Amino acid sequence: MIDRRLIENIDWFLIGLLVLNSLLGVIIIYSASHYVPGHHHWRQLIFMGASLLALFILLLVDYQVLMSFSFYLYGAVVSVLLMMLVFGRFISKGSWIKLRYFQIQPSELAKIAIILVLARLFAEYKRNHVSVAAVATSSGLVALPFLLVALQPDLGTAVSFLPLLFGSLILAGLKRKAVIGILVLAILAGIAGWNFYLKDYQKQRLATVVFPGRDPQGAGYHILQSKIAIGSGGFLGKGFARGTQSQLKFLPARHTDFVFSVIGEEFGFLGVVGVLLLYYLFLWRLFRSAGRSRDRAGIYITFMVSLMISFQLLVNVAMVIGIFPIVGIPLPLLSYGGSSLLANFLGVGLVLNVKMRRFANI
Amino acid sequence: MPAREKNRFYEDVSLVLSRTSKASAVVGVLLLLLVFYCWKVQILDHRKYWALAEANRTRESVVPAPRGLITDRQDIILAENTASFKASIIRENCRDYDRSLAEVGGLLEIAPEDLKARIAKYESLPLFRPIVVKDNLDLKDVSRIESRRLELPELIVEADPRRYYVFSEVAAHVIGYMQELSPQELKSEDYSSRNLGDMVGRTGVESQYESTLVGVDGRRTEIVDSQGRTRGEISRSEPTPGQDIQLTLDFDLQRKATELLEGREGAIVVLDPRSGEVLALASFPTYDPNKFITRFSPQEWMELINREDHPLENRAIRGLYAPGSIFKLTMALGALDAGVITEHTSFFCAGAANFYGRPFNCWQRGGHGALSLTEAIRHSCNVYFYNVGRRMGIDRIAESAKRLGLGDKTRIDLPGEKDGLVPTPEWSRSTRKTDWYLGETISVSIGQGPLVVTPLQVAVHTAIIANRGRAVVPHLLMSSFPAQESLSGRTAGASPAEKIRPDFFETVIRGMWKSANEEGTGRGAKVDGFDVCGKTGSTQLISRERAEKLGKQIKTHSWFSGFAPRDNPEIVVTVLVEYGGMGGATAAPLAKELFSLYREKR
Numbered sequence: 001m002i003d004r005r006l007i008e009n010i011d012w013f014l015i016g017l018l019v020l021n022s023l024l025g026v027i028i029i030y031s032a033s034h035y036v037p038g039h040h041h042w043r044q045l046i047f048m049g050a051s052l053l054a055l056f057i058l059l060l061v062d063y064q065v066l067m068s069f070s071f072y073l074y075g076a077v078v079s080v081l082l083m084m085l086v087f088g089r090f091i092s093k094g095s096w097i098k099l100r101y102f103q104i105q106p107s108e109l110a111k112i113a114i115i116l117v118l119a120r121l122f123a124e125y126k127r128n129h130v131s132v133a134a135v136a137t138s139s140g141l142v143a144l145p146f147l148l149v150a151l152q153p154d155l156g157t158a159v160s161f162l163p164l165l166f167g168s169l170i171l172a173g174l175k176r177k178a179v180i181g182i183l184v185l186a187i188l189a190g191i192a193g194w195n196f197y198l199k200d201y202q203k204q205r206l207a208t209v210v211f212p213g214r215d216p217q218g219a220g221y222h223i224l225q226s227k228i229a230i231g232s233g234g235f236l237g238k239g240f241a242r243g244t245q246s247q248l249k250f251l252p253a254r255h256t257d258f259v260f261s262v263i264g265e266e267f268g269f270l271g272v273v274g275v276l277l278l279y280y281l282f283l284w285r286l287f288r289s290a291g292r293s294r295d296r297a298g299i300y301i302t303f304m305v306s307l308m309i310s311f312q313l314l315v316n317v318a319m320v321i322g323i324f325p326i327v328g329i330p331l332p333l334l335s336y337g338g339s340s341l342l343a344n345f346l347g348v349g350l351v352l353n354v355k356m357r358r359f360a361n362i
Numbered sequence: 363m364p365a366r367e368k369n370r371f372y373e374d375v376s377l378v379l380s381r382t383s384k385a386s387a388v389v390g391v392l393l394l395l396l397v398f399y400c401w402k403v404q405i406l407d408h409r410k411y412w413a414l415a416e417a418n419r420t421r422e423s424v425v426p427a428p429r430g431l432i433t434d435r436q437d438i439i440l441a442e443n444t445a446s447f448k449a450s451i452i453r454e455n456c457r458d459y460d461r462s463l464a465e466v467g468g469l470l471e472i473a474p475e476d477l478k479a480r481i482a483k484y485e486s487l488p489l490f491r492p493i494v495v496k497d498n499l500d501l502k503d504v505s506r507i508e509s510r511r512l513e514l515p516e517l518i519v520e521a522d523p524r525r526y527y528v529f530s531e532v533a534a535h536v537i538g539y540m541q542e543l544s545p546q547e548l549k550s551e552d553y554s555s556r557n558l559g560d561m562v563g564r565t566g567v568e569s570q571y572e573s574t575l576v577g578v579d580g581r582r583t584e585i586v587d588s589q590g591r592t593r594g595e596i597s598r599s600e601p602t603p604g605q606d607i608q609l610t611l612d613f614d615l616q617r618k619a620t621e622l623l624e625g626r627e628g629a630i631v632v633l634d635p636r637s638g639e640v641l642a643l644a645s646f647p648t649y650d651p652n653k654f655i656t657r658f659s660p661q662e663w664m665e666l667i668n669r670e671d672h673p674l675e676n677r678a679i680r681g682l683y684a685p686g687s688i689f690k691l692t693m694a695l696g697a698l699d700a701g702v703i704t705e706h707t708s709f710f711c712a713g714a715a716n717f718y719g720r721p722f723n724c725w726q727r728g729g730h731g732a733l734s735l736t737e738a739i740r741h742s743c744n745v746y747f748y749n750v751g752r753r754m755g756i757d758r759i760a761e762s763a764k765r766l767g768l769g770d771k772t773r774i775d776l777p778g779e780k781d782g783l784v785p786t787p788e789w790s791r792s793t794r795k796t797d798w799y800l801g802e803t804i805s806v807s808i809g810q811g812p813l814v815v816t817p818l819q820v821a822v823h824t825a826i827i828a829n830r831g832r833a834v835v836p837h838l839l840m841s842s843f844p845a846q847e848s849l850s851g852r853t854a855g856a857s858p859a860e861k862i863r864p865d866f867f868e869t870v871i872r873g874m875w876k877s878a879n880e881e882g883t884g885r886g887a888k889v890d891g892f893d894v895c896g897k898t899g900s901t902q903l904i905s906r907e908r909a910e911k912l913g914k915q916i917k918t919h920s921w922f923s924g925f926a927p928r929d930n931p932e933i934v935v936t937v938l939v940e941y942g943g944m945g946g947a948t949a950a951p952l953a954k955e956l957f958s959l960y961r962e963k964r
Binding site: 170268276 | 375378379383418593
């Protein structure tokens with residue numbers, strides 16, 4: 001099933017960048033949480049090893065095979081999400097399922113199922129422009145888990161499904177009219193959401209992106225503290241594990257969603273540029289992998305994975321520096337959290353899978 | 363073959379691929395924009411955020427300096443400090459202002475409108491300065507606040523050493539009381555180093571020696587975490603305690619004097635004529651100065667201010683009374699010195715006499731018959747001194763009064779002392795805008811008319827006589843207090859009364875001795891074996907004729923002022939009781955109690 005030639009075609013450089021970025025995350029998680037109980041850095045390291053193992057296991061199975069099972073996978077994930085909503089009180093807390101030793105977030109793994117099912121859908125789609133039927137089908141496929149996750153309620157994760165849909169539609173060739181139509185729909189959905197779905201605290205968060213100073217102790221508190229952390233870092237930063245904002249706990253969610261603020265505070269502008277440069281190298285390598293796929297489905301998979309990680313990175317950084325509402329999207333690879341890490345590793349695993357099987361002589 | 367294979371195995375995906383590269387470029391551009399924004403926040407606005415981070419992590423607090431103690435001459439503590447706590451609001455930390463006020467109000471049991479008013483008072487001060495909203499917290503309050511510290515970061519509890527006046531009402535007027543600095547004072551230069559909510563001496567010794575008693579507060583800069591818990595200390599300056607002061611007061615005499623006045627309105631002054639040390643200075647009604655230490659008792663305060671008997675007034679230095687017959691001593695000394703009478707000059711008293719076409723009465727309706735000077739003092743004969751006054755004239759009377767310490771501030775170390783008034787024709791023209799009537803001279807001769815003095819002036823006046831002319835400046839601060847000697851500066855210059863011949867003093871003192879010891883008007887003050895010399899006074903508030911016409915009871919202020927022993931005097935006692943009736947009946951027995959107590963203690 002796997003031979004030497006396949007192993008030779010594994011993009012070890014991409015794996016190296018993946019591991020390097022994740023290790024950087026472990027170091028920053030240490031700085032941000034070593035003074036609270038929980039050993040988050042060790043746990044993250046274990047998650048990383050497990051995720052890497054999962055990635056290699058994923059490589060054993062041809063992505064074509066995975067795609068052929070994608071509807072079952074999708075169905076399984078949707079059922080789990082549905083069950084969480086229905087029996088939520090007994091097995092889960094919000095977006096988490098509590099297992100014996102750790103919790104798991106099925107919504108993160110749903111991303112992988114969505115990627116596979118969309119890739120399968122568009123695999124044979126060779127027209128230059130996408131049809132209304134294809135838009136409707138793909139939108140429906142994303143909308144179902146989106147709604148289930150948004151109702152958990154975990155708006156952040158739900159929103160990060162959307163770039164998968166848009167990415168595949170763009171590749172399939174969305175007409176300009178259709179793009180406008182989708183934007184109009186999005187705005188309408190936004191208005192409806194504001195009136196019927198968003199909770200007051202979420203509305204306040206949106207409002208405080210525009211006026212963070214208006215309510216420094218209320219909803220603007222997190223944004224302000226995060227900006228103070230980043231801004232006070234200056235050019236060189238305050239040094240490893242010496243950021244006052246993070247060490248004295250003024251910064252919220254230091255080792256999870258706001259890990260980027262810790263980088264800004266302790267390593268300064270230089271650190272921010274360095275980390276983002278390393279990150280972009282990784283993303284660039286991911287996007288470039290699209291050209292190294294055997295078929296259309298492979299391009300879709302690679303592109304969606306790249307877009308998924310890019311989207312989360314952009315939104316997270318924009319959020320912690322105060323130009324985007326706080327929606328609870330972690331910084332992929334760097335933020336603490338096993339489910340997210342596993343989803344991103346599996347995503348990269350899919351890309352590697354496509355890439356190593358680019359020669360169609362098997 | 364390869365082309366065919368390519369078509370078969372590798373489909374044409376160039377269009378799709380170009381779309382992926384465009385998307386990756388968009389991601390790159392967006393990332394670059396984020397980097398630019400980071401540059402703005404981290405480089406351009408760095409100073410601002412650095413300052414905010416520092417303000418976050420440090421907390422300045424005040425380590426209060428204990429105020430100096432106040433003791434009496436026997437080292438009995440009159441004013442000390444007790445441990446206490448106060449709660450303050452830091453407006454900067456309020457998340458939701460109104461809800462915060464409601465919660466704090468509920469926790470501390472303060473009505474929200476009171477809380478609002480309290481905070482409104484300090485509106486103009488910076489937001490980070492804590493505003494004291496409740497003080498004198500009990501331990502229950504403190505633990506209640508501490509337990510909710512995480513929810514209410516705007517509410518802090520601080521140690522607040524609190525002034526405590528051990529004997530409350532006793533010596534209240536001497537010690538004074540403390541009140542909170544007003545927002546205006548806080549902004550002034552004098553109090554620039556003081557903090558919001560600090561207390562300051564308002565009257566009495568607390569105010570007079572404020573700069574000595576107050577210490578220098580220490581300051582502490584701590585590192586705090588987001589929950590306000592202290593995590594370390596950056597700098598600390600220790601507080602410098604205020605200096606203790608010792609008063610000349612003798613607590614036993616002071617307490618006795620206060621007790622004697624109980625239920626009356628009046629004042630008692632006890633002096634050591636040799637040094638001017640004030641042994642007791644009481645005013646009644648009095649008040650409990652502990653009531654004002656709290657920052658929040660406007661109602662009690664208003665009640666005290668509005669009471670008709672004015673308990674806050676220190677009658678001993680601020681009460682103005684006609685001296686009545688006590689003034690006859692001034693008359694006698696002035697007349698002897700001016701040579702208008704001698705020791706042997708006698709006048710006939712028929713119970714009344716006419717001067718300038720108007721009848722003037724003696725208090726003894728039947729008259730005293732012919733009297734010499736010492737007898738006139740002993741019996742306090744009015745007619746005798748009407749004649750002396752007519753011979754002297756108002757200018758010489760005024761000069762004598764001034765020489766003997768009346769009508770001027772005594773320069774005691776207490777704030778708010780009053781001048782009194784010794785009338786002269788110039789005063790009448792310039793202030794009263796009328797001419798001086800000769801009949802008024804006759805009234806002034808027995809201490810009536812526009813003439814007013816304070817009880818303390820009378821005490822000093824008596825001390826000058828006891829000292830045979832040597833003047834003293836009364837003072838409350840122990841002069842043995844080395845550091846304070848310059849502060850008190852209580853050395854009197856050469857007294858103008860020293861020019862009066864000593865034998866004139868002896869003549870007057872003989873009259874005073876007789877008054878107390880030979881069935882004179884001052885007999886009520888007699889203490890066996892202590893040679894008390896004194897003079898009574900009864901100040902008519904309305905003339906006797908008018909009183910009889912109106913059928914009203916005669917209301918008179920009752921005076922006694924004297925010293926003992928006759929040779930080498932050690933103590934001067936002056937008693938004034940408002941509406942006390944005849945001086946001999948009311949004031950003299952009170953003075954006797956004090957003379958006796960002093961003698962016992964000696």
